[in-house]
Amino acid sequence: MFKFIHAADIHLDSPLRGLEQYEGAPVDEIRAAARRALANLVDLAIDQQVAFVVIAGDIYDGDWRDYNTGLYFVDQVRRLREAEIPLYLISGNHDAANRMTRTLRLPENVTFFSADAPETALIPELDVAIHGQSFPTAAVYDDLSEGYPIAVSGYYNVGILHTCATGREGHDRYAPCTLEGLKAKGYNYWALGHIHNREILSEQPLIAFSGNIQGRHIKETGAKGCLLVTVNDDQSTQTDFRALDVLRWDIASIDVSQCQGVDEILDLIATQIESCHGNAAGRFLAMRIELTGETSAHRDLHVRKHHWTNEIRSLAIDVGKGDVWIEKVKLRTSSPTSKSTPGNIPDDAIGELTSLFDQAQKNPGRLSELDFDFADVVKKLPAELKTLARPEDPEWLREILAEAEPLLLSRLAGSEGEE
Structure with missing residues (x-):
């Protein structure tokens, strides 16, 4: 048995919209909300001793105003490395390859999937195969999942995909796909990002949006966080929502x-x-x-x-x-x-x-x-x-x-x- 975390849509340092400043309002605390939510994610991973963490796109909210955004992310990834927890990432529409003019070298525990074509990373000691592809541009209208490989035989297969799936109100129709197409790959778990509401699209196999980890405006009400995924010895899988928002x-x-x-x-x-x-x-x-x-x-x-x-x-x-x-x-x-x-x-x-x-x-x-x-x-x-x-x-x-x-x-x- 092992555990992993499925998170998405971090939007680090994204401004929280619709909040007027007035005397007595907790301004400083609110400005740091996305950073603190990310720190909560790392705390949870360490506390639960997860085998790995996947983030299904939109780590950032677009190009950084300065390097402090990237430096903060690197510092949190360092904490995962010290706990010997690998991190698997793809970029989404907000942090697509052509939007990020600044980059920093990430610690060696990070696997950042290419935007050129789907890639597969193996964790032999767990018999786990993780498949993913980043967004090359901010607007991707093709079904990226079509190019993902068939499941690696004998392994627990995880697909990481930034997608609107079959379409959701309020979200751009980026990288649309079908449930039938995802299921046809034979994966055990699809970790989806882009849609900010948590949703289980399929139980067999598990196909899920984890939602974002911190609500950014009044249309994103309710608890926000990640999915703590437990994989049993027979590869049966359960998910447990964990709130991370501050x-x-x-x-x-x-x-x-x-x-x-x-x-x-x-x-x-x-x-x-x-x-x-x-x-x-x-x-x-x-x-x-x-x-x-x-x-x-x-x-x-x-x-x-x-x-x-x-x-x-x-x-x-x-x-x-x-x-x-x-x-x-x-x-x-x-x-x-x-x-x-x-x-x-x-x-x-x-x-x-x-x-x-x-x-x-x-x-x-x-x-x-x-x-x-x-x-x-x-x-x-x-x-x-x-x-x-x-x-x-x-x-x-x-x-x-x-x-x-x-x-x-x-x-x-x-x-x-x-x-």
Whole structure:
């Protein structure tokens, strides 16, 4: 029996996106998240006394800003060497051969598979054969697995491949392949990379995405890590997920329809933050708060969004003891069905206005039917705001419309609220 680790998509020193800096946020800890996750991977390998480690591409996030990224990786590989653990690597689309202008010589315990053609590395003392090929360029659309050799007879065969497999939403269709094609090679285990969500594609043989080791933005929620693979004497195989991330992302969608006012909403948010923080098991937590439902506080929430966003950040600092960062606050609330008419404006005018907003939020394309040109609006924005405008993005338009409605109604009522 022996064990090995299957990891992928390290994205070392990749910037974590979508995190605004504000007082009390754990900035330094978050910047080092990818490095600490890699150190956790090495710690796990040493602690479990694994026979070897495979990384299925995207060790880096593209060319280094400076050599410190490469030096850190070499230092972690050195730790594996001192524990007599070999490392088998391929490059993916982010660290393809043509993207990396800087390189450093890696310690002798590393086997880096060529981008020219598939290669096979043998570990005779374990009767293990490892097959792999790196990406030559950032965009590979051919099925690289077709060129991989048939399994070495009498050996436990591992294939390392950076691929979209049959395709996954949100990921480029690089090196697509089929399960039938992978199975036809006769390998015992396929260690896949590129898709950041952990997924077992086949049990017999085992074909798996380990996912990335550290979430990088709000679309990568939940635990991130690697697969600890156990190979028994009869070559039967089991996988065990091990979390490595030091910063976890979470989305809290909170229905505030039963709340009587903003104070009750804040209490509900505090409870949710406490729960999510507990689920993160001592890790730093980046949260998105989404408020939904009909509430009488709808107008106040939107008109004073900046104020309430910072109230929620304050709650996170307090409840999370400095370990929770609010990535964004999204308001998806609506006013109660029986809307009160602002000022002396006729009910039918308000009804028509709110109906128009409702239609536009459900179908942002409705704005073009009304000859509304966002380009004219964007031209009038200050330079620092122009880069934030994304009129071609339906989700951005819905958010802007959701904020615009209560602001307009408040202006019509002659009261804009305080910021």
